[in-house]
Structures are given as structure tokens and as C-alpha cells.
Amino acid sequence: MVxxxxxxxxxxxRAVLVEAGHRCAIPTCRATTTEIAHIHSWAESRNNTFENLxxxxxxxxxxFDQSKEIDRLSMEIYKKNLGK
Numbered sequence: 001m002v003x004x005x006x007x008x009x010x011x012x013x014r015a016v017l018v019e020a021g022h023r024c025a026i027p028t029c030r031a032t033t034t035e036i037a038h039i040h041s042w043a044e045s046r047n048n049t050f051e052n053l054x055x056x057x058x059x060x061x062x063x064f065d066q067s068k069e070i071d072r073l074s075m076e077i078y079k080k081n082l083g084k
Contacts (some may be wrong), residue, residue, distance in 0.1 A: 008036055008048045020055035025078045026070070031057035037064060039075050054079050
């Protein structure tokens with residue numbers, strides 16, 4: 001399957017990882033293996049900006065994107081709290 005999704009620019013990816021200390025952004029997790037996740041999905045937003053991206057471990061990324069155990073409002077709050 002070929003994807004038309006734009007790659008996240010390296011400087012933005014780095015900034016997202018630095019913002020979270022190269023750890024999962026969810027305070028009760030903080031795992032060190034991370035992925036870059038879209039807060040508002042790529043499919044609906046086409047948005048690769050720093051503000052729409054967050055560092056998550058693979059487990060929390062799945063819990064957010066696929067199983068919906070973590071809602072978007074919570075993810076927005078986690079992102080906001082990283083800037084404090």
C-alpha cells in the first residue's frame with residue numbers, strides 16, 4: 001500500500017521528542033521508546049505541525065489511535081502540560 005502522507009520534517013520530529021524528554025508524554029507512562037503521534041489524526045487534519053504532534057510509546061499510541069482508551073481531549077491536555 002502506497003501512502004500519500006507527508007513525512008514529518010526532521011526538525012519538527014526532534015522538537016516533539018525534546019519537548020517530551022524523549023519519553024512518552026503521558027505522565028503515568030514515560031516509557032523511553034517513542035513514536036510521533038498526531039493529536040488530530042492525519043486523515044482528518046493533514047497537519048504535521050509541532051502543535052498537532054506528541055511523543056508516545058507504542059503502547060500508548062495504540063491506546064489512543066486504535067483502541068480509543070485515551071481520548072483526544074486528554075491528549076490535548078498532555079500536550080499543553082508538556083509546555084509548562
